[in-house]
Amino acid sequence: xxxxxxxxxxxxxxxxxxxxxxxxxxxxxxxxxxxxxxxxxxxxxxxxxxxxxxxxxxxxxxxxxxxxxxxxxxxxxxxxxxxxxxxxxxxxxxxxxxxxxxxxxxxxxxxxxxxxxxxxxxxxxxxxxxxxxxxxxxxxxxxxxxxxxxxxxxxxxxxxxxxxxxxxxxxxxxxxxxxxxxxxxxxxxxxxxxxxxxxxxxxxxxxxxxxxxxxxxxxxxxxxxxxxxxxxxxxxxxxxxxxxxxxxxxxxxxxxxxxxxxxxxxxxxxxxxxxxxxxxxxxxxxxxxxxxxxxxxxxxxxxxxxxxxxxxxxxxxxxxxxxxxxxxxxxxxxxxxxxxxxxxxxxxxxxxxxxxxxxxxxxxxxxxxxxxxxxxxxxxxxxxxxxxxxxxxxxxx
Ligand SMILES: *[C@@H]1O[C@H](CO)[C@@H](O)[C@H](O)[C@H]1NC(C)=O
Ligand SMILES: *[C@@H]1O[C@H](CO)[C@@H](O)[C@H](O)[C@H]1NC(C)=O
Ligand SMILES: *[C@@H]1O[C@H](CO)[C@@H](O)[C@H](O)[C@H]1NC(C)=O
Ligand SMILES: *[C@@H]1O[C@H](CO)[C@@H](O)[C@H](O)[C@H]1NC(C)=O
Numbered sequence: 001x002x003x004x005x006x007x008x009x010x011x012x013x014x015x016x017x018x019x020x021x022x023x024x025x026x027x028x029x030x031x032x033x034x035x036x037x038x039x040x041x042x043x044x045x046x047x048x049x050x051x052x053x054x055x056x057x058x059x060x061x062x063x064x065x066x067x068x069x070x071x072x073x074x075x076x077x078x079x080x081x082x083x084x085x086x087x088x089x090x091x092x093x094x095x096x097x098x099x100x101x102x103x104x105x106x107x108x109x110x111x112x113x114x115x116x117x118x119x120x121x122x123x124x125x126x127x128x129x130x131x132x133x134x135x136x137x138x139x140x141x142x143x144x145x146x147x148x149x150x151x152x153x154x155x156x157x158x159x160x161x162x163x164x165x166x167x168x169x170x171x172x173x174x175x176x177x178x179x180x181x182x183x184x185x186x187x188x189x190x191x192x193x194x195x196x197x198x199x200x201x202x203x204x205x206x207x208x209x210x211x212x213x214x215x216x217x218x219x220x221x222x223x224x225x226x227x228x229x230x231x232x233x234x235x236x237x238x239x240x241x242x243x244x245x246x247x248x249x250x251x252x253x254x255x256x257x258x259x260x261x262x263x264x265x266x267x268x269x270x271x272x273x274x275x276x277x278x279x280x281x282x283x284x285x286x287x288x289x290x291x292x293x294x295x296x297x298x299x300x301x302x303x304x305x306x307x308x309x310x311x312x313x314x315x316x317x318x319x320x321x322x323x324x325x326x327x328x329x330x331x332x333x334x335x336x337x338x339x340x341x342x343x344x345x346x347x348x349x350x351x352x353x354x355x356x357x358x359x360x361x362x363x364x365x366x367x368x369x370x371x372x373x374x375x376x377x378x379x380x381x382x383x384x385x386x387x388x389x390x391x392x393x394x395x396x397x
Contacts (some may be wrong), residue, residue, distance in 0.1 A: 042071040042259065043330050045340060051323035053316065054081060055340065057330030059256045061249055062182045063191035069257035081325035084196040085204045085315070087308075088212065091193050095209055102213035103167040104159075111161045111168065116225065122232050123168065127157060129239065130175045137180045147184045166216050169228045172235060178249055192327050206311040206326075207304065215299035219292065226288050230276045256330070302337045309342025 043057030054077040059066065078084070089095050105114065112120055134149040142148075156175065160168055186194060196203050219227070276289035312326060332339045 042074045043256075043333070044071070044074040044077055045333065046077070047316070047343075049316075049320070051080070051321075052077075053322075053324040054078075054326065055333060056325060056327045057333045058189040058192065058327050059252065059330055060187045060189060061253050061256070062185035063188040064185050065182075065253045066188055066256055067191075078192065078195075078325050078327075079199075081201070081323045083202045083204065083319075083322055084192070084325045084327060085206055085312075086189060086193055087205060087207045087328050088209060089193065089203070089205045090190050091197060098209040099213060102209060102217070103163050105162055105164050109162075111163065111165065115165060115228075119225065119229055119232065122236070123160075123172070123228070126172065126232060126235055126239075127160060127175075130157070133177070134180060137177045139181055142181075142184050145184050152180065152183060164217060165224045165228050166219055169224070169231045170216075172228075172231050176235075176238070182249065189327060189329070204315075206308045206328075211304060211307065212300075215296070215303075218299065219295060223288065223292050223295070226285070227276060227292060230278070230289075301331060301335075305332055305337055305339045306342055308332065309339045309346065312339065313343055313346050 045055040047053040047055075056074055056077065105111065111123075115123070131153050134153050138147070138149050138152070157171060160171065163171065193203065276292055278286075278289065281289060308328065312324075315324065326339075328339065
């Protein structure tokens with residue numbers, strides 16, 4: 001599944017995650033820096049209180065590809081927490097229908113009337129190509145699960161002419177051979193939600209569908225056309241064999257399994273949209289690409305982090321004696337203005353706030369752990385993991 005296509009996945013929640021991935025699968029992610037699974041960094045942060053609460057950075061890729069590499073501390077934290085919070089409840093049919101309707105053009109409108117003729121025709125051609133190729137892209141495993149090309153194409157792209165262009169753009173991105181092959185297995189966040197349900201944990205969400213959906217619909221017309229044009233151009237080059245897509249699901253999985261925070265890829269993961277910044281673009285188009293990137297960054301990361309952080313804070317304060325596990329896209333914990341930053345700013349650094357919430361600095365648990373700092377203000381520092389963690393570089397987003 002393409003990292004930015006997860007909005008489209010709910011239409012495909014037909015296959016529940018029943019079995020855990022096979023035990024004893026290879027525990028090597030082929031990481032350059034950290035060959036041992038035990039030395040990998042987790043995407044787990046803790047809030048020191050009693051019982052502790054946690055933040056866990058998820059990713060929107062098939063869980064079977066990452067589960068083995070998730071350190072035990074993260075799995076234990078999940079097991080121990082009685083309440084699990086997600087961005088959205090992807091197991092709830094009303095979430096799915098709200099996501100679906102948010103993607104549709106106003107009633108009576110059709111993409112053909114909306115798009116420039118050239119774009120519409122190229123789009124149509126490309127989708128015909130995808131439909132033709134799809135049976136050959138699918139795996140025996142998918143057939144074994146009752147997943148067939150016709151069904152899959154209809155589920156993902158069946159009503160494309162009624163969709164808003166920005167959603168068609170995301171849809172086209174997710175209709176590649178690699179992504180089609182990964183359909184049918186729940187993505188990590190959905191898997192956790194299903195597990196939480198199975199283990200009868202109390203669950204909740206910190207967002208409404210509109211908060212994820214409306215920002216995408218807020219891109220203006222010329223920006224959307226630019227994005228769609230670039231996406232189709234990319235797919236056309238891919239078809240012609242002249243392009244390597246720079247950030248693929250495979251790369252994303254590898255970086256996630258390696259605990260690689262600094263990877264630029266993540267800036268395009270939970271923002272759910274591809275970057276159009278491309279070195280070969282002429283200057284004017286580069287400006288447009290940059291504007292779109294900043295827009296998504298602001299609307300899909302910073303603003304949401306702000307709301308999510310405040311919501312988390314309210315929950316922690318309302319239920320001081322509960323152990324929470326907050327599972328949000330990893331991107332919400334990385335770069336600047338993260339959910340963690342919002343919490344710090346909201347007073348979680350100060351010891352005089354709420355006695356129940358003694359967390360100061362939120363530590364990232366690698367193989368290291370948190371220990372009291374020497375500042376005397378009750379702040380905590382994170383022990384450096386056995387292998388130096390990659391520095392979280394200041395990302396443009
Ligand atoms: C879209 O937004 C960009 C950047 O804010 C702006 O330069 C452009 O004029 C807008 N286009 C339309 C059609 O509103
Ligand atoms: C699509 O992009 C190409 C290359 O940047 C450009 O030449 C063409 O005019 C664009 N088409 C539309 C309809 O914007
Ligand atoms: C960069 O843009 C050019 C022109 O629009 C396009 O042909 C090329 O495929 C793009 N490259 C990538 C990696 O998107
Ligand atoms: C994020 O950090 C970088 C580097 O410190 C800075 O240049 C950028 O303005 C910051 N972004 C925001 C939105 O604060």
